[in-house]
Amino acid sequence: MIRTISLLVENNPGVLARISGLFSGKFYNMESLTVGVTNDPTVSRITIICDNTDKEFEQVKKQLNRLVDVIKVTDLSNLKSIKKELALIKVSIKKEHRGDIFNLAAVYHCDIIDVGGNSMLLQICDKYDRVNDLIRLLSDYNIVEIARSGIVAMEGCAK
Amino acid sequence: MAVTGARLFTKALAAEGVEIIFAYPGGYAIQLFDELYKQSEVKLVLPRHEQALVHEADGYARSTGKVGVCLVTSGPGATNTVTGLATANFDSVPIVCFTGQVPIQQIGNDAFQEADVIGITNSIVKHNFIVSERKDLGRIIKEAFHIARSGRPGVVVVDLPVNVVKELGDDTYPAQVKIRGYKPNEKGHKYQIRKACDELLAAKKPVFLIGGGVNNNEAGGSFTELVAVLNVPVISSLLGIGAVPCDNENYVGMLGMHGCFAANKAVCDCDLLFAIGTRFNDRITGQVDGFAKNARIVHIDIDPAAISRNITVDLPIVGDTANVIQEMRRQLEELTEKINEAAPVHKEWLGQVMKWKEENPIVVVESKKLLSPMKVIRQISDIFPDAIITTDVGQHQMWTAQFGMFRSPRSLLTSGGLGTMGFGLPSAIGAQLGNPEKRVVNISGDGGFQMNSQELATAVVEGLPLVICVFNNNYLGMVRQWQGLFYDKRYSGTCLRRRKGCPLRCNWPDENCPEYSPNFVKLAEAYGAAGLRVMKDEDIAPALLRAKEETGRPTLIEFMIEREFNVFPMVPSGGNISDMLLEEGMAAKEGGAQA
Numbered sequence: 001m002i003r004t005i006s007l008l009v010e011n012n013p014g015v016l017a018r019i020s021g022l023f024s025g026k027f028y029n030m031e032s033l034t035v036g037v038t039n040d041p042t043v044s045r046i047t048i049i050c051d052n053t054d055k056e057f058e059q060v061k062k063q064l065n066r067l068v069d070v071i072k073v074t075d076l077s078n079l080k081s082i083k084k085e086l087a088l089i090k091v092s093i094k095k096e097h098r099g100d101i102f103n104l105a106a107v108y109h110c111d112i113i114d115v116g117g118n119s120m121l122l123q124i125c126d127k128y129d130r131v132n133d134l135i136r137l138l139s140d141y142n143i144v145e146i147a148r149s150g151i152v153a154m155e156g157c158a159k
Numbered sequence: 160m161a162v163t164g165a166r167l168f169t170k171a172l173a174a175e176g177v178e179i180i181f182a183y184p185g186g187y188a189i190q191l192f193d194e195l196y197k198q199s200e201v202k203l204v205l206p207r208h209e210q211a212l213v214h215e216a217d218g219y220a221r222s223t224g225k226v227g228v229c230l231v232t233s234g235p236g237a238t239n240t241v242t243g244l245a246t247a248n249f250d251s252v253p254i255v256c257f258t259g260q261v262p263i264q265q266i267g268n269d270a271f272q273e274a275d276v277i278g279i280t281n282s283i284v285k286h287n288f289i290v291s292e293r294k295d296l297g298r299i300i301k302e303a304f305h306i307a308r309s310g311r312p313g314v315v316v317v318d319l320p321v322n323v324v325k326e327l328g329d330d331t332y333p334a335q336v337k338i339r340g341y342k343p344n345e346k347g348h349k350y351q352i353r354k355a356c357d358e359l360l361a362a363k364k365p366v367f368l369i370g371g372g373v374n375n376n377e378a379g380g381s382f383t384e385l386v387a388v389l390n391v392p393v394i395s396s397l398l399g400i401g402a403v404p405c406d407n408e409n410y411v412g413m414l415g416m417h418g419c420f421a422a423n424k425a426v427c428d429c430d431l432l433f434a435i436g437t438r439f440n441d442r443i444t445g446q447v448d449g450f451a452k453n454a455r456i457v458h459i460d461i462d463p464a465a466i467s468r469n470i471t472v473d474l475p476i477v478g479d480t481a482n483v484i485q486e487m488r489r490q491l492e493e494l495t496e497k498i499n500e501a502a503p504v505h506k507e508w509l510g511q512v513m514k515w516k517e518e519n520p521i522v523v524v525e526s527k528k529l530l531s532p533m534k535v536i537r538q539i540s541d542i543f544p545d546a547i548i549t550t551d552v553g554q555h556q557m558w559t560a561q562f563g564m565f566r567s568p569r570s571l572l573t574s575g576g577l578g579t580m581g582f583g584l585p586s587a588i589g590a591q592l593g594n595p596e597k598r599v600v601n602i603s604g605d606g607g608f609q610m611n612s613q614e615l616a617t618a619v620v621e622g623l624p625l626v627i628c629v630f631n632n633n634y635l636g637m638v639r640q641w642q643g644l645f646y647d648k649r650y651s652g653t654c655l656r657r658r659k660g661c662p663l664r665c666n667w668p669d670e671n672c673p674e675y676s677p678n679f680v681k682l683a684e685a686y687g688a689a690g691l692r693v694m695k696d697e698d699i700a701p702a703l704l705r706a707k708e709e710t711g712r713p714t715l716i717e718f719m720i721e722r723e724f725n726v727f728p729m730v731p732s733g734g735n736i737s738d739m740l741l742e743e744g745m746a747a748k749e750g751g752a753q754a
Contacts, residue, residue: 009340010340014277014289017277017278017281018281021281021282022282025282055467058467059464059468062463062464062466063464065463065464066462066463066464067340068285068286068306068338068340068341069340070340071339071340072340
């Protein structure tokens with residue numbers, strides 16, 4: 001099952017190595033990992049997407065909690081949370097097919113942020129599945145490069 | 160007042176109550192050594208190798224309960240500590256290890272004796288720090304000691320770049336620590352404890368399983384008193400041995416791969432397994448599906464990650480074992496009626512388990528030509544009844560666990576989790592330095608002893624009256640045992656008498672085998688220790704008594720034991736712990752041989 005964990009960690013060098021080392025050393029699956037500083041400059045937020053069984057995931061959370069540099073572990077898997085990913089996709093395309101791409105971009109609410117003689121660069125910021133869908137549709141054309149940010153996530157606002 | 164980092168370092172050690180630092184110098188540790196020279200509170204012990212250095216701090220810590228403190232230089236000094244650090248951390252031993260480091264400005268340049276100590280040790284320590292600024296030095300040392308000794312104890316590495324050590328700065332050492340990401344849960348949940356007590360008294364066939372978490376004076380002593388009012392059998396893991404005296408009337412023995420029949424049988428048959436301070440390692444559970452399969456499982460541990468990791472637990476209690484046991488005792492006082500009600504049922508069950516123990520004892524096997532290792536261990540226990548015993552890893556370790564008579568917590572020091580050969584002699588040195596009033600006996604095999612035999616020098620220069628018993632069967636015995644049982648006697652790479660000129664394939668040890676190297680007696684003498692060799696039964700006790708008379712130097716006794724003796728009972732790796740090979744000749748189950 002796909003899970004989302006949000007970690008608040010000390011903003012120290014080496015923290016990322018501890019966390020990625022934990023996953024590789026214990027053979028835990030990891031689909032994506034993002035890091036960025038929070039409003040408190042001494043604290044960073046790390047968002048991890050992983051695919052684990054229930055039993056394994058319990059261990060993942062406990063092992064993360066054991067790390068001294070980890071301040072808080074939040075499991076967003078079952079909470080109402082917002083998860084977004086940004087992707088840059090460059091497609092090589094003949095001029096006569098540009099219209100197709102504009103149409104797709106409109107459907108997926110993504111921006112065309114650069115256009116060249118025979119290529120176009122799209123930017124999408126959306127849910128993980130929507131990003132995947134767009135990439136699948138674009139693969140009918142010639143995708144030259146993809147850069148994905150990995151997922152960032154946050155619990156929704158209390159209503 | 161402005162002082163160097165090195166000066167603050169020695170001040171911090173004194174403030175932490177450090178008595179001994181196990182230290183090996185080098186280019187990037189020299190300023191720290193200079194400060195150690197100027198003070199007199201902390202004694203400096205110079206081992207002969209950094210791996211052994213950590214084992215010495217480990218033996219000191221395991222036997223005293225205090226934090227073991229290490230200091231090594233950068234690069235090879237630090238990398239040599241890796242096995243020692245992993246050994247200690249695996250068995251939850253509190254260690255703070257300071258490593259020298261090249262100046263911050265040079266890190267990453269492949270400078271002379273540079274190694275990424277933080278990267279290398281990340282996965283084998285509880286925590287590590289690099290002190291990148293002088294202003295953080297005091298706080299980090301304070302945190303290091305706090306993290307090492309609190310919660311589930313473990314190893315903390317503090318990497319000290321030389322520029323920080325030299326730099327002038329504040330001389331204050333903080334009194335308090337505050338780490339927002341580290342708050343171990345020391346007290347168990349009262350309501351959970353109450354439920355556990357109720358389950359214990361309602362069970363018909365309960366069993367206590369105790370591990371290393373109970374093997375200290377507070378928890379072990381308190382637990383022994385708890386057991387005195389209950390008729391519940393007590394089974395221990397390797398690291399739990401000694402927490403309850405081996406001659407306690409409720410004590411059954413060790414369980415697991417080389418556990419005794421009654422212990423393994425009781426765990427298989429029990430309806431409540433009450434585990435305290437153990438990790439359910441695969442060496443005790445065997446195949447997990449068959450482990451205590453009819454039992455409810457209560458598990459008390461300080462480490463939440465140990466709960467339901469290997470075995471699914473029905474009732475978890477996270478807390479310090481000593482605190483939880485104390486609370487259990489308090490609550491049981493209110494449950495006297497229920498205890499009395501349970502007594503007849505529990506007595507019958509305890510009687511059943513003890514009957515199994517009586518009918519299937521671990522047996523001293525008589526030797527034919529050389530010595531029986533079991534007999535030697537029995538005599539060691541008789542002649543040194545209150546000794547601290549340390550071991551290496553392998554057959555002699557299991558025989559010591561089976562046949563040694565341990566009557567107090569912290570009296571058996573052995574590498575349980577990592578299973579590190581070369582642990583025995585250095586840990587004995589650490590234990591003797593921490594317990595000058597006690598006798599310390601090291602039982603090693605001829606293989607493991609050679610992994611750190613250079614520490615004879617340390618023992619001699621420190622004037623330690625260690626009793627070093629080398630069980631020599633000329634083989635790496637435990638692996639040879641597996642080869643004998645599961646690999647059709649293909650003794651590949653396990654014969655220590657093998658030399659150039661031996662037949663390509665050989666599994667028939669006899670008196671024509673080449674001479675053993677080294678000569679352990681001469682080796683001991685070369686270092687300035689006493690050396691003895693024992694080949695006959697009647698010489699065992701006199702040799703031990705001679706060693707007992709020594710007060711200022713170690714004695715090495717080489718016991719020539721039967722070359723092909725095996726450790727029984729044995730549960731083939733990956734098997735069910737109810738399927739034990741009890742003695743020589745019982746066929747090994749097909750597919751049983753896995754690591």
